[in-house]
Amino acid sequence: MKKRFMIVLVTFLTLGFASLASAHVTVQPKEVPAGSYQVFTVRVPTEKETATTQVKVAIPDGVDIKRFEPKPEWTYEIEKNADGKLTAVTWKASGAGLGATEFGEFRMQGKVAEDAKELVWKAYQTYADGEIVEWTGAADADKPASVTAVTAATGDGHGDSHGAADAATAGEDHEDGGRDTLTLCLAIAGLAAGASALFIALFRRRA
Template sequence: MNSLVSRALFTAGAAGGAMLLAAGVAAAHVTVVAPGAEQGGYSVLTFRVPTESETASTTKLTVTLPDLKSARTTPLQGWTSVVEKDPTSKLAKSVTWTADPGVGVAPGQFQQFELSAGPLPEQDEVSFPAAQTYSDGEVVNWDQAVGADGAEPDKPAPTLTLAAASGDDHSHDAGGATTSEETETTASGTDDTARWLGGIGLVLGALGAALGLGAMVRSRRS
C-alpha cells in the first residue's frame, strides 16, 4: 500500500513539475491576450513582454499588425509609442514602444503594453510577430509559427485565438468611440432634444411670470 501511495505521489509530483516548467517556459515568451476578442471586432490587445536576459533590460518592442483600421496605444510612463501606417491605405502596419533613457524592463521583470485595435481579421487565429530589443543591442525576433506537428518553436510569434463574430455592432472600437456618422446622428438627436426642453422651459417660465404678475396685481387691488 505504501509503495502504491509513494508511486502515486511521485507521478503527481512529476506531472505537476512538468506543468510548472511548461508554464515557466511559456511565461518567458512574448505573448498577447485579449479576452473576448472576436473576428471583425475591436478589442484591447495586451502584449506581455518578459526580460530573459540576465544582464540587459528590454528597451524596445516592435509588433507587426495585420493592416488594422484603428490602432491606439495606452500611455505608459517612461515609454514612447509610435504607430506606423501605410501612406496609401492609412492602415496600421506596426507599433513600436521605445523606453526613455534610463528606463527599461530589468532582468527578472516583465512589462505589459496595451493596444486598442480593430477590426480584427475574420479568421480563427491571428499572429503578431514581435521584435524585442535589449539595452546591449541584442534583438530577439518572436516570429516563428507552430510546426505542422503542433510543436511549439523556440521563438513563437504572439498569437491570438479569435471567437466567431457574435453579430453585435462592431463599429465601436475598444475605447468606446463610434464612427463619425453615428456621432453626428447622436449629436443631432441630442441637440433636438435640448431645443425642445429649452422651449418648454421658456414657456413654463413665461407662464410662471404671468401668474406671479397677476397675483401681485390682485394683491394690490385688495
C-alpha cells in the first residue's frame, strides 16, 4: 500500500512539474544552422486567470530579424539601435488578449549570423492586472529565457525549413513513384491472370 502511494505521488509531482515547465514562453525552433534564414515562433501561454495583454521579446545579437507575421487583434512595435538593427519587438493586444486557458504564437523572420553560437531570447509577459513576468533567467531558473542552439552552416543558406521541405517533396515523389510502379505491376499481373483463366476456359470447352 505504501509503495503504491509513493508511485502515485511521484507520478503526480512529475506531471505537475512537467506542466509548469511546458508553460514557459518559448521560441521555436530550438536549433538552427548558422547563416540560415529562419521563421521563429514565439509561443506564449497564459498562466493566470488574468489575460496576457502584451509580450516583448529582445532580439539577440546573433540574428537579424526583418519581418513579422500579422496577427489578428494584436499590433506590434519594434525598437532599433543606432545602426538600424532591430533589437526588440512588442506585441500588444487590441482585444481581450490571451485568456486563462489560451496561448498565442507570434512569428517573425530573419537571418542567423554566420558566427552565432546560440540565440538567447529574453521575453517579458504583461498581464491585464499589470504584472510583468520576466522570462530572462538561466536554463535552471524558475523563469528561464528560451535558447536556440546554432549549429554549423549547411552551405545552402536556406536553413532547415527549406531543406526539410525539399526532403519532404523528394520523399513524396519517391513514394508516388513507388506506388505507380506497384500499381503497374499489379495491373500486369491481373491481365496475365485473366488471360490465363480465359485460355484454360477455352481449352476445357474445346475438350
